[in-house]
Amino acid sequence: MVSNFTDNRDVFKALADPTRRAILSMLRLGRQPVGSIARKFTMSRPAVSKHLRLLRQAELVVEMREGRNRLYELNAKPLMEVDEWLSSYRPMWQSRLRNLKQFLETQDEGVTDHE
Amino acid sequence: MNDTVIEEIDIQAPPERVFSALTDPQQLLAWWGDDSLYRCTQWTADLRVGGKWRAEGESAQGESFAVEGEYVRVESPSLLIYTWNPSWESGPPTTVQFEFRRTDSGTRLTLTHSGFVSETATERQEGGWKRVLGWLCSHVEQRQAA
Numbered sequence: 001m002v003s004n005f006t007d008n009r010d011v012f013k014a015l016a017d018p019t020r021r022a023i024l025s026m027l028r029l030g031r032q033p034v035g036s037i038a039r040k041f042t043m044s045r046p047a048v049s050k051h052l053r054l055l056r057q058a059e060l061v062v063e064m065r066e067g068r069n070r071l072y073e074l075n076a077k078p079l080m081e082v083d084e085w086l087s088s089y090r091p092m093w094q095s096r097l098r099n100l101k102q103f104l105e106t107q108d109e110g111v112t113d114h115e
Numbered sequence: 116m117n118d119t120v121i122e123e124i125d126i127q128a129p130p131e132r133v134f135s136a137l138t139d140p141q142q143l144l145a146w147w148g149d150d151s152l153y154r155c156t157q158w159t160a161d162l163r164v165g166g167k168w169r170a171e172g173e174s175a176q177g178e179s180f181a182v183e184g185e186y187v188r189v190e191s192p193s194l195l196i197y198t199w200n201p202s203w204e205s206g207p208p209t210t211v212q213f214e215f216r217r218t219d220s221g222t223r224l225t226l227t228h229s230g231f232v233s234e235t236a237t238e239r240q241e242g243g244w245k246r247v248l249g250w251l252c253s254h255v256e257q258r259q260a261a
Contacts (some may be wrong), residue, residue: 012231086231089120093226095149097124100224103146104128104136 011078014058019043020051024060024074031064031073120228130192130215130222137195137213138162143170151175164189168197184208199228 014020023037038048052072055061062073126133136142140158147170148154155172162168169183184198193215200208209230216223 086120089228090122093120093122093228096147097122097224097226099146099149100133100136101124101126103142104126104132 010054010058011060011082014054014060017051017054019048020055023048023051023055023072027061027072027074031071033069033071035069037072119231120226122226124224124226125218125220125222126224127221130217133215133222133224134192134195134213138189138191148172153180162186162189184211188212 015024019041022041026032026037026040034049034052037052038045041048052061052063056063059075059078062075064071064073128136136146138160140160143158143160144155147158153172153174155170157171158169160166160168164186166186166189167183168186169181171179171181173179181202182199184200186195186197187210188194188196195213195215197211198208199211207230209228212227212229214225214227216225
């Protein structure tokens with residue numbers, strides 16, 4: 001289940017929230033235990049856990065264990081896939097618009113006039 | 116990295132005809148598609164604000180697909196906006212906008228495909244997620260280079 005469209009949408013959803021972006025920003029400095037992530041926010045611990053779960057589902061963070069600690073680490077790879085996915089829309093529209101141009105410029109006036 | 120696809124093309128036909136080619140199912144069937152990749156087999160369009168459109172087709176490999184949406188703005192011959200909801204993607208629909216500008220030689224058509232990320236107006240103003248994407252990407256690149 002990597003690099004399909006559904007997962008890419010998960011990435012967007014994960015990034016669309018300011019709290020989750022703040023978490024990602026914190027993790028830029030290195031991996032952190034879940035406790036110290038939670039302490040930075042005024043919201044409840046379960047609420048923070050929910051944000052972490054969404055980030056994990058989007059594979060933007062990776063959870064690991066170190067002794068009794070749960071640590072989170074940033075994983076920015078999915079963003080590259082998102083970029084590729086969006087890039088694939090560009091040639092699709094380019095070719096479609098070229099078709100439209102060709103259609104309109106080569107047809108006889110009367111043939112395409114359906115109004 | 117950008118979340119909006121913008122394409123522009125000059126067409127030697129008046130905006131009215133370009134608008135009609137983009138909204139009339141009979142004409143859409145004639146040009147929408149790419150024989151080497153996919154072809155459309157059916158188009159339906161209820162051309163009014165809130166009306167639905169739907170395109171069905173087949174890929175070169177014989178897989179069927181559908182894209183559908185709803186008309187958001189229908190202002191012939193200057194503006195057409197509809198939502199875009201393809202069968203091969205999940206998540207909320209995105210938005211496709213066509214702007215038609217009359218030129219000396221015909222029409223300048225500008226396509227904008229956007230809405231891949233939902234965010235609030237304030238976040239958009241602040242550059243929100245795009246800024247995050249920027250630094251996350253540079254983070255990955257640094258790590259790959261290391």
